[in-house]
Amino acid sequence: MFERKERFGPEKKILLVVALAILIASVSTFAILYWMMNAALQEDIRSRAQVVNAYSEDNINVYSFTHINGPEDGRRDTYAEVRAMLENIRQIANVRYLYTAKLDASGRPVYLVDGLPPDSPDFRHPGDFIEEDIVPMLKKCLSGKSIESDGVLNTEWGAIYLTCRPVYANGEERPLGAVVMEFNADAVYANNMRSMLYSGILCLLLVGACIVSTMFWLRRLAAPFYKKLAYTDMLTGLGNRTAFELRLRELEKETGRRNFIMVIYDLNEMKKVNDTYGHAVGDAYLQRMGSLLLRESPVDRGWAYRIGGDEFVVIFADEDEASLRDELERFQKTCATSEVGGQPVTFAYGLAAYAREIDGPSLHNTLSRADARMYARKKAERGGA
Template sequence: MSDIFLVLAGLMLGLSFLGGPYLWFIPFGIIALVFGWLNRPKKILPSLTRPITDKLDRLVRIESKGTEFISLEELIEEKSSQTVLQLSKSWQEVENDVEQFIYETLVFFKSMMPNVYTAAVFFPSKAPGYFELKAFCSESSDVLEKATLSPSHGLVGQLIKKRVSRILEGDISGGKTLYYYQNNPPVHSIAAVPIIQNQQTRGAVVIDSLQHNAFDGETITLLKSVAKIVGTTAYMSYMKVKNHIEKDQYEVLYQYQQNFFHSMSVNDIYVHIAEYIKSAIPFDRLLILALDRPKGDSGRVVYANGIDEEYFENQTFTLSDEGLLILSMIRNTPMERSIEEPTIRIKRSEKQTDLIRHILVLPIITNSDENKAEMVISLERRAPARYSSHEMGLLKPIAGAAGFAFMRTRAFEEKEEQASRDGLTGLINHRTFHQKFRVEKLRANRQGTNIGLLMTDIDKFKNINDTYGHPAGDIVIRTIASILCKEVRNDIDVVARYGGEEFVIMLVDASSQSLRDTAERIRHSVEQKLFEIERIEPIRLTISIGVFLITPEHDDIRKALEFADKALYKAKNTGRNKVVEYS
């Protein structure tokens, strides 16, 4: 098919050399050339797993809704990965092909009009409101490569500023300044037309001549044909890349949605959400907030990436805070706004930055019966532009899948938590303690460290139940559990209710001295505590503690617990309210 179009292009362009009425074969020949070029065999683009912003042009924009447009540059964000480098290389090949086609079109056009001194094509630059020289064919060596034109730059600038449909000047007195030349040649004629795509000016085709009155209305007609061909060619080429990117993004979306239906923890869900967003949506800061428990009123930032990520990671909040993200969570409503002044995201005391210009907050629905969301995603970026409908189309499905997975996983973890903890004190139970003990013993053996074991028992606890009743006994057990937790390292050591009035504590990386010091500190704290029991005067209690230091050479966990229990028995039989170390 490509060969047929190219042969037709050759025939029609060849006939145009006859001049006269045959000149009208030029636009049809160029159209055939375009279709031949567009249908040539192409390299397959590599699969996209991360967006890029290399040298993407602002020429291509797709109308999505109303007056909103999205460009390839807005769809793609620069990342460092092997896949991105491959796609960047492929994109550069497409861009080079476009530039080469434009150049060849200009060469042919100039050959048909020998009085043309320079023929050039401009596309919008990255700076808003400016045009950049994309390709040119000239007899002059003074043309500035990548020359930039603003609305105030002479005649050509009018195409940007006034959105005129053409420029035709045939007697430029004294040779006016043309800003795409390094020096000012004696140009006397100029003709230019805009490149229009989606009713927007996306570039310009410009020709000039050293002769007076070199161009006329027919020239403008031919220029408009060239502008249409150049614009369509670039548009269709870039659209092919864009469509490939979007197709791959939806494939990635499907893969991540499938991941949510596999067994995972709540933390895995946070990570999967973040990984997907990083692969598909450009941002300069990403925050994920979640409540600590269903129907709770407090939570934390469970994930932060981008600007000030270290500050926001694990920041806590309550639903009484005044931030935008908190409001979105309470109302269960997406919020999007441009930012021109400091905006509170979580609470008033948070760190502020003037780098962010736009924010999107998307609540994740985990329970349709709840008015508020349990989790929200915040995407922020430096650019003030809204997130496109395409980007929202990528975000909403993943939010729905994540919400369902979050609800299911949290319910499972809550049941697991209930099965592993004592209902009265909230401490881990006998079974869970043995699991943690085995894991910690393996780690201690690898690192050559000791484990301290404490077995505690409330002295004369039966008398409390018999005298004040079991509710009073429950108060005592809960209070003792609280004291034990306060006297050890919560994130390192392990406290468990072992049964009845007995507790067991595992001290990680302990020495004989630290083991005894901790045990004495616990015993003293309980001895000094006044236990508040309803309708009676506060009472004092004591505990007895048996301790045993487990060295790497001691591998029998059952024996270790037995030794600590024997030390506890000795403490109770020799006066109570004391610490005894097994020896």
């Protein structure tokens, strides 16, 4: 009574495994597709950035990084030259933002030349501070490291892919500044968000559908299997004691409308067979009796059970008692011609018909009377011993 009950039964464990398997498969599929899409997009941006960088490195005026420092330098010819080049490249390469940057005297990244039109609301003047979202990346770039953002950057001015290339003067070890490109990734980011949402919904729907389907088939297939397993004697294939008791409860509701006869069988020489030939032959002896009860007349017309050891019971409904007795005598002789290990299948049996005035509402009382008659018969066959 103090045994700990299992929290998850076999069916719940199967459902859990199915749900997890589908979830893992869905998430893995989405992750692979997401990675492949991002990889392809980044490769496209990388190739475009390489072209822009190569052109910029060949054509940009490196002195603009030293001659341009603040808004007042926006009137310089150098500034106009670089801005025109950047705007031209930005339009041709379909870059969202293209600008040059460097570190100011305090070591903070600032804009130098912006490739946007001067009337653009996002236009930045020389000396304006770089937005904090990308300052860490630009500092790395301005220290001499080429930078590519690892996926989409969700900044306050939108989703972008950022690349940054340091620019050097001839013979200089430290960069003068950097050329920064920000590719528009709003559509990509939105698509990724939609993909994640739709994938999540689809994943939940798949998990739900598979759980419902699994529950249906488990109940359709597993429940009958478990029921048979619970109510079948595995050695003989007959119903077991539990199935017998359940059958009695069902039949007791019909005792006023139907006639029932209980026949109990007890195998002879069971102990001798086990002791002489071993329990394997003893099991075969029990199996043979079970087989006879399932296929031979008249017992094949009833409900047959092995209720323990070498005892069997068959319940008959609506049979004529006198005719049944004659048939059982013939059945007993038929069984005696069947041998296991040289031992004929013999038994004693007792028969009792249900009688309400004697048994009351219980078929167990009928079984007890049949059992008493079986032992009386067995005793008589032994010569009263």
